[in-house]
Amino acid sequence: MKDKGFDILSYVEYLRSQGVDFIPLPSVKNQRKFMRSVETGTEDLKKGQLEDLRRELGECRRCRLHETRTNVVFGEGNPDAAVVFVGEAPGEEEDRTGRPFVGRAGQLLTRMIEAMTLKRDKVYICNVLKCRPPDNRDPLPDEVSTCFPFLKRQLEIIRPRVVVTLGKHALKVLTGERAGVTTVHGRWYNNMGMRILPTFHPAFLLRYPSMKRAAWDDLKKVMKELGLK
Numbered sequence: 001m002k003d004k005g006f007d008i009l010s011y012v013e014y015l016r017s018q019g020v021d022f023i024p025l026p027s028v029k030n031q032r033k034f035m036r037s038v039e040t041g042t043e044d045l046k047k048g049q050l051e052d053l054r055r056e057l058g059e060c061r062r063c064r065l066h067e068t069r070t071n072v073v074f075g076e077g078n079p080d081a082a083v084v085f086v087g088e089a090p091g092e093e094e095d096r097t098g099r100p101f102v103g104r105a106g107q108l109l110t111r112m113i114e115a116m117t118l119k120r121d122k123v124y125i126c127n128v129l130k131c132r133p134p135d136n137r138d139p140l141p142d143e144v145s146t147c148f149p150f151l152k153r154q155l156e157i158i159r160p161r162v163v164v165t166l167g168k169h170a171l172k173v174l175t176g177e178r179a180g181v182t183t184v185h186g187r188w189y190n191n192m193g194m195r196i197l198p199t200f201h202p203a204f205l206l207r208y209p210s211m212k213r214a215a216w217d218d219l220k221k222v223m224k225e226l227g228l229k
């Protein structure tokens with residue numbers, strides 16, 4: 001379950017910012033309806049905050065990658081997701097469409113999400129870098145440090161219960177871990193007030209299918225943390 005205490009606080013802060021200083025308590029009979037409206041309100045609030053952040057990012061030219069990209073790939077999914085998947089950077093198909101994880105690796109990620117008994121539109125998916133590096137080369141440190149504040153704010157808005165890092169770059173930027181994914185996958189980290197679990201990037205799993213079993217064991221830990229069967 002999501003942390004409803006935090007969600008309610010966010011919603012009350014939002015109402016206060018809109019000038020509301022009195023909330024009538026519902027009757028016991030209507031409490032469930034009230035909780036549903038609070039949750040919907042929180043989702044709407046987060047959706048609006050993500051849209052504001054996307055507008056702020058704009059047609060970003062903060063690093064050199066703007067010169068070669070076609071589209072900024074901000075991220076997509078449920079603004080109130082319990083789990084966020086963070087990859088490295090858009091690939092060719094993502095750059096073309098402006099959507100994260102839609103190529104072959106993305107199709108595998110979708111199947112991994114569904115194997116967790118989740119739906120793709122119920123989670124949130126994004127990358128460390130919002131623009132494709134030329135020829136899918138590794139992100140450079142200054143590109144990561146320039147783009148990272150937007151990922152950080154995405155996560156601060158969504159406040160998921162779990163972040164799953166896909167591959168070495170997301171692992172490093174979100175945990176500071178310098179060891180490789182092969183060494184530390186499936187190990188829990190706590191950072192930025194979030195539980196973070198590293199696993200393999202789906203593109204790596206396409207190249208090394210024998211590692212899918214290990215990735216699935218990692219995802220089962222996430223399912224356990226989220227109370228999924």
Ligand code: SF4
Pocket residue numbers: 057060061062063064065066072129130131143146147
């Ligand atoms: S990678 Fe990030 S910082 Fe660089 S141009 Fe794209 S959105 Fe801006």
